[in-house]
Amino acid sequence: MRELTIGKNDAGQRLDRFVAKALPLLPPALAQKYIRLKRVKVNGKGSKKDVRLLAGDVVQLYINDEFFDQPTEANAFLTLFKPQLDILYEDENLMLLNKRPGLVVHADETEKVNTLINHVQAYLYQKKEWNPRGENSFTPALCNRIDRNTGGIVIAAKNAQALRVINDKIRNREIRKLYLCITVGRMQPSQGKLECFLLKDEAKKQVFVYHRPVSGGRSAVTLYRTLETRGELSLVEAELLTGRTHQIRASFADAGHPLLGDGKYGDGAVNRRYHETRQALYSYRLAFDFPTDAGPLNYLRGKAFSVSDVAFKNKYFP
Template structure:
């Protein structure tokens, strides 16, 4: 419990608005709930949220200590009242979420509260499976990431052991990652591999594809097969043979078939025609194939997790009924 005495500068404010300033990490809906439950007392009594505070009022707040911390990226999860997650798989060591387009995986210079990792941490905190006050050395973390406007499967580790093992499996290419993409035009041949060397411009946050090795460039390979052709677009399944930044987006654009809606690598005329904002790309399938020991994650060996195509907006809209 913490006590506050209202001074001249705070007098005249509504109780709920004062509470929002005094405890910035406390989500507004939870603050309203605490007022209703009389966990916020004014002069020893419960009060209404719209009461005007007076100089000298004594406020007693029966609120967890962590909500009084200074807001930072590390404790931003406390501001999430109702985590918004589409959980495809979960066990005691990890969970796999189907991330919606538009949601960042991690914080950037513009957003650090509403990200996938903060929603995951809020979810586990509210389930009482994790608290930063229990673990000084570990916090739930993402094992892979996808672009903001790309949807799909992201793996999150709930334990340090799972994070270490999963990172090793990803590095050792013991997890196969498959994407669905809507690309402009018709692929010729309808299936094959795109290979090249990707060089990233750190300032523009963009990569360029080269046919031959270049200083600083990294090899990239994507296997693809065409599933359907409709209305000047092709639905292709892509398997990442390497995992480079913007690999699928850059390689298909370099091949003359940019992803529909891709504002960075696509053509304006194509994007205006499809009227889509954000690249039509979804990480829809993960296959776990562990030829080496996997410890606490051994039960995942041989398992495949998928997002049904009918749940992917551009597949449902442009290629209805397509079998994958």
């Protein structure tokens, strides 16, 4: 914690604007968050961001010391952002990351700073593998997305060539993506295919399932096989043949077997009984099944990567 006393030259400023000037390395969105969380206090008390400071006020800042540094050419980007990544695999072209449930992949209306892509870019910048000042347009990017409350493998491309190849392979279904999930009840049959059309409602951030073509709807195909059943819960492996928003969650719910913990498509009574607030869904295996040329990424052909430690599997199907 550091304290800053307001002098006459700083008096009259809004709290948030004073913090922005005093800590130029602190991202604006993070500064606003810290004020809301009362990690920035005025005279020992939490204050609103628009409070006007008076001469003699003491501002307490419960903020990491590195944000008090002054920006230089070397640290003006994300040098002081401390990346936290679970890296399954990394080479000169890409990274495979095990995203934890609860972390958003890109900034949204709820989170601007603590995102997977920010962790990736800070990591590569600090390793001196990427310098935004030396690039005309390329920025390290994620090749696939996973919902906030779903965990699993995300591919990050380190260069434009790798990004193009992986995007092409995903679009042409040359990368297999397998998920583990827990369904309520037993799928009948125990192994099969779910086919439907999904229509996305942007306002509700939800998809609706149809069993006939509808305007704006997109086909969704999911393969599944039941691995184990205990009581009313089943451990199921699902493979996406298409990659639609909420595809697995909506498809299984439509089949009468929603995912445990799913607050949007699931069974609230069951979720409360098991005290689960996040869908039991994990992108646990990725296989590079390239039937066609992959150019600079041909060395990945035939390789597969898996996450062995999936919390809900360990809990219900140890």
